[in-house]
Amino acid sequence: MKNFKSEIENPIISKDILDLENKIALYYEGKIDEARFRSLRLARGIYGQRQFGVQMIRIKLPYGKVSSEQLHRIAEVSDTYSRGRLHITTRQDIQIHHVSLEKTPELWAELEQDEITLREACGNTVRNVTASETAGIDIKEPFDVSPYAQAVFEFFLRNPICQEMGRKFKISFSGTDEDTALSFINDLGFIAKLNKGEKGFKILIGGGLGSQPRPANVMCEFISVDKIIPLIEAVLRVFDRYGERTKRSRARLKFLVQQIGLVAFVKLVKEEHKALSNQTYKIDTAKFDKEIILPEIKIPSVKIKNMETYNLWKETNVIPQKQQGLFAIGIKIHLGNFYTDKARLLAHLIKKYAANELRLSLRQNILIRHVKEELLPFFYVELKKLGFAETGYNSLVDITACPGTDTCNLGIASSTGITKELEKVLTNEYPHYKNNKDITIKISGCMNACGQHAMAHIGFQGMAIKSGNLVAPALQVLLGGGIIGNGKGRFSDKVIKIPSKRGPEALRYLLNDFETKKEDKETFLKYYDRKQEHYFYKLLKPLADTSNLQQKDFMDWGSNEQYINTVGIGECAGVVIDLVATLLFESEEKIEQAKASLQLNQFSDSAYYAYTSMVNTAKALLLTKEEKTNTQAIIITEFEKLFSDKIKLETPFSEFVYQIKKNKPSKEFTTKYVQDAAFFYKKVTTYRTKTRSNGNNQQA
Structure with missing residues (x-):
C-alpha cells in the first residue's frame, strides 16, 4: 500500500x-x-x-x-490516469x-500537492460553492464575494453536519444584482449588498432545477457577512434532520421548504441557534484585499493580421475590470471540453503575463483575469494559436450542455451531438447573432437539468419518442426561461416534443419567426410573453409529426446505430443505506469520531457525531420492525413511540436526543452527550442481541 x-x-x-x-x-x-x-x-x-x-x-x-500551478497539476493527473x-x-x-x-x-x-480536493464533489454533501466568475473585478459589484465563498467552502469541508444528508446541497454567491451565480436555482443563494456601508447579503433559499424546478424564496433581504456561516450551519442542521431520506425524488431542500412553508422553516432554523459552533463567524478577507502584483515584463511585439476580427474579439470577449488599466479575457470552451496540451500553455500564459489566476464559469468557459491593456494584442495572438480566440463569449452561440449519453448513466439522448449541430446552424446561417447576449440556449441529456435547460430562453431536454414499434431520440423544446435579477428568475415552459434530428430546424423556426415578428427593440423574452406558449406550440407542431420518420431519425447524433433508450442508475446524490448491521457499525464509528473531536476541543463537531450516532442507532432498530424512517425527525418520534418501554432512558428519547438543540456546545455538555450516545448504543445493541437470541430459541 x-x-x-x-x-x-x-x-x-x-x-x-x-x-x-x-x-x-x-x-x-x-x-x-x-x-x-x-x-x-x-x-x-x-x-x-x-x-x-x-x-x-x-x-x-x-x-x-x-x-497556473493547479492547472499544470490537473493536466498532469489527467495525462497519467485518464x-x-x-x-x-x-x-x-x-x-x-x-x-x-x-x-x-x-x-x-x-x-x-497543489491544494486541490475531490472531497464532497459528489454525494449527499455540500457541493462546490459557486460564485460569479467576475467576482473581485466587476465594476458593478459592491464588494468581492470570493473570500466569503472560500470561507464557506473551507468551513463545511469534512464538517460532520453535512456528510450524510438526504440529498446534495448547493450554495452560490452572486457579486451583483445581475445574479450571474443564479441564486434563484440554488438551495442557498447569496447576493452581495451594502446596507449603510455595511457588507452583507440578500439570501435566497429552496431553489432548484431537476424535473420539478422551483424558484428560491427570499429568506432575508440583508444579513451581515459575519452571520452567513452560522446561518448556513443552522439551515444544514434543519435539512439533515427534517429532509426526506427514503423518496429520493422528494429529498432536496426545495421540497422541505415547500412542504412546511418558509415561516415554519425559518422558525426551525432559529431553534438551532444555541447549538451552533459559532454565533458569529468573522471571515478574513486579507488575502483577497491585497494589491494585484503583475510580473514586470517587456511587452512582446506582435502583428495582428486582421484588425476587424481582433476588434470583434475585444468587443465580445474582453471585459474591463474595476482595477484601472486591467482587463479580463473570456475564452469560449466548446461543450466545456479542452485538452491538457492547451491547458499547460494557458497555465504558462497566466503565470508569466497575468496575475496567475483564471476562473471557470457556470457557462463552462474560462475567464483570464488581470491582463494589462497593452498585453491584449499579445494574448489575442497566443490564444488564437490555441484555438481559444473564438468570438462570442457568453453569447447566443455559446451553448451550455451536459455530457449526456457520452458518459452519464442518466443520459437519454445526446446533448453534445445536438449542441454541435445547433452551433453549426448559428455560425453558418445566423452570423449576426455572434455577439447577441440576450438569448441563451441550454441543453440537458435528461430531466435532471445539469445543462440548466429549464431556465434557458431556448432549452432542449433529451428524451425518447415512439413511432410505431420503434423508439427515436427526441428533444423536449422549452421556451421562456431566464434570469430576471436580484434573486428572481423564470423557468421555461415545456412547449413540444420533437425527434432529435429536427432540433436544428426547430431553432431555425424560432429565430426566423423572432426576426420577422418581433417589435422594435423587443427582447426574446418579451416577444415570447407577447406571443404566448400556444403560439410556439403551433409554430413547431409540424416538426412533432412522427408518422414520416426516416431511418436517420432513429439514430442519435454522432451514432450510426439504431437508437436504444437505455438509462442506468443515477449516482448524483448517492444511495440511502438501510441495512441494520451497517447502520449499527456506522453508529459505533460516529461515537469514536465524537470522542476524537472531543479530545481536540471541537465540541460542536463532537456533539453532532454523537447526535448522528443516536439517530442511526434508532433507525437500525426501527428497520427491524419495518417502520417509517423517511426523516431523522420521524425516526426520533417513531422510536420513542415504539421502544420507550423497551429501551429505558433517563428522559423520553426525543428529549434525550434533542439536548443538542437546547445546549451550547460546551466541553461539559458535549462530554456528557457523547457518553449518552455510547450508553444508548450499548442499550440498543444489547436489546437487539437479546431479542434475536430469543427469536432463534423460539424457532428452534
Missing part, C-alpha cells in the same frame, strides 16, 4: 486518502457491500460512468478559481473521465 503520508503534510487529508484506499481494497474483497461503498466514493468525487469499469473524477474548485481531456461543469468544477477505481487514491494524493 502506497504511503501517502510521505507526500501530504496535512494528516487529515492523508488519513482521508488512506481510508479511501482501504475501502477500495475491502470492496474488491467483498467485505463492503456495493451500496455502502458507492456512498463513500461519491463523497470523494468518484462517480460511476456509463462505460463499465471506469469512473468520472470530479475535482472540486471553489468558485472556479484556478492558478485520456488528457478536461471537462468544465456548470458548477465550476473540472471532471476527468475514464479513470480506474484503484488509481483514484494516487490521483487524489497528487492533486493535493
Whole structure:
C-alpha cells in the first residue's frame, strides 16, 4: 500500500486518502457491500460512468478559481490516469473521465500537492460553492464575494453536519444584482449588498432545477457577512434532520421548504441557534484585499493580421475590470471540453503575463483575469494559436450542455451531438447573432437539468419518442426561461416534443419567426410573453409529426446505430443505506469520531457525531420492525413511540436526543452527550442481541 503520508503534510487529508484506499481494497474483497461503498466514493468525487469499469473524477474548485500551478497539476493527473481531456461543469468544477477505481487514491494524493480536493464533489454533501466568475473585478459589484465563498467552502469541508444528508446541497454567491451565480436555482443563494456601508447579503433559499424546478424564496433581504456561516450551519442542521431520506425524488431542500412553508422553516432554523459552533463567524478577507502584483515584463511585439476580427474579439470577449488599466479575457470552451496540451500553455500564459489566476464559469468557459491593456494584442495572438480566440463569449452561440449519453448513466439522448449541430446552424446561417447576449440556449441529456435547460430562453431536454414499434431520440423544446435579477428568475415552459434530428430546424423556426415578428427593440423574452406558449406550440407542431420518420431519425447524433433508450442508475446524490448491521457499525464509528473531536476541543463537531450516532442507532432498530424512517425527525418520534418501554432512558428519547438543540456546545455538555450516545448504543445493541437470541430459541 502506497504511503501517502510521505507526500501530504496535512494528516487529515492523508488519513482521508488512506481510508479511501482501504475501502477500495475491502470492496474488491467483498467485505463492503456495493451500496455502502458507492456512498463513500461519491463523497470523494468518484462517480460511476456509463462505460463499465471506469469512473468520472470530479475535482472540486471553489468558485472556479484556478492558478497556473493547479492547472499544470490537473493536466498532469489527467495525462497519467485518464485520456488528457478536461471537462468544465456548470458548477465550476473540472471532471476527468475514464479513470480506474484503484488509481483514484494516487490521483487524489497528487492533486493535493497543489491544494486541490475531490472531497464532497459528489454525494449527499455540500457541493462546490459557486460564485460569479467576475467576482473581485466587476465594476458593478459592491464588494468581492470570493473570500466569503472560500470561507464557506473551507468551513463545511469534512464538517460532520453535512456528510450524510438526504440529498446534495448547493450554495452560490452572486457579486451583483445581475445574479450571474443564479441564486434563484440554488438551495442557498447569496447576493452581495451594502446596507449603510455595511457588507452583507440578500439570501435566497429552496431553489432548484431537476424535473420539478422551483424558484428560491427570499429568506432575508440583508444579513451581515459575519452571520452567513452560522446561518448556513443552522439551515444544514434543519435539512439533515427534517429532509426526506427514503423518496429520493422528494429529498432536496426545495421540497422541505415547500412542504412546511418558509415561516415554519425559518422558525426551525432559529431553534438551532444555541447549538451552533459559532454565533458569529468573522471571515478574513486579507488575502483577497491585497494589491494585484503583475510580473514586470517587456511587452512582446506582435502583428495582428486582421484588425476587424481582433476588434470583434475585444468587443465580445474582453471585459474591463474595476482595477484601472486591467482587463479580463473570456475564452469560449466548446461543450466545456479542452485538452491538457492547451491547458499547460494557458497555465504558462497566466503565470508569466497575468496575475496567475483564471476562473471557470457556470457557462463552462474560462475567464483570464488581470491582463494589462497593452498585453491584449499579445494574448489575442497566443490564444488564437490555441484555438481559444473564438468570438462570442457568453453569447447566443455559446451553448451550455451536459455530457449526456457520452458518459452519464442518466443520459437519454445526446446533448453534445445536438449542441454541435445547433452551433453549426448559428455560425453558418445566423452570423449576426455572434455577439447577441440576450438569448441563451441550454441543453440537458435528461430531466435532471445539469445543462440548466429549464431556465434557458431556448432549452432542449433529451428524451425518447415512439413511432410505431420503434423508439427515436427526441428533444423536449422549452421556451421562456431566464434570469430576471436580484434573486428572481423564470423557468421555461415545456412547449413540444420533437425527434432529435429536427432540433436544428426547430431553432431555425424560432429565430426566423423572432426576426420577422418581433417589435422594435423587443427582447426574446418579451416577444415570447407577447406571443404566448400556444403560439410556439403551433409554430413547431409540424416538426412533432412522427408518422414520416426516416431511418436517420432513429439514430442519435454522432451514432450510426439504431437508437436504444437505455438509462442506468443515477449516482448524483448517492444511495440511502438501510441495512441494520451497517447502520449499527456506522453508529459505533460516529461515537469514536465524537470522542476524537472531543479530545481536540471541537465540541460542536463532537456533539453532532454523537447526535448522528443516536439517530442511526434508532433507525437500525426501527428497520427491524419495518417502520417509517423517511426523516431523522420521524425516526426520533417513531422510536420513542415504539421502544420507550423497551429501551429505558433517563428522559423520553426525543428529549434525550434533542439536548443538542437546547445546549451550547460546551466541553461539559458535549462530554456528557457523547457518553449518552455510547450508553444508548450499548442499550440498543444489547436489546437487539437479546431479542434475536430469543427469536432463534423460539424457532428452534
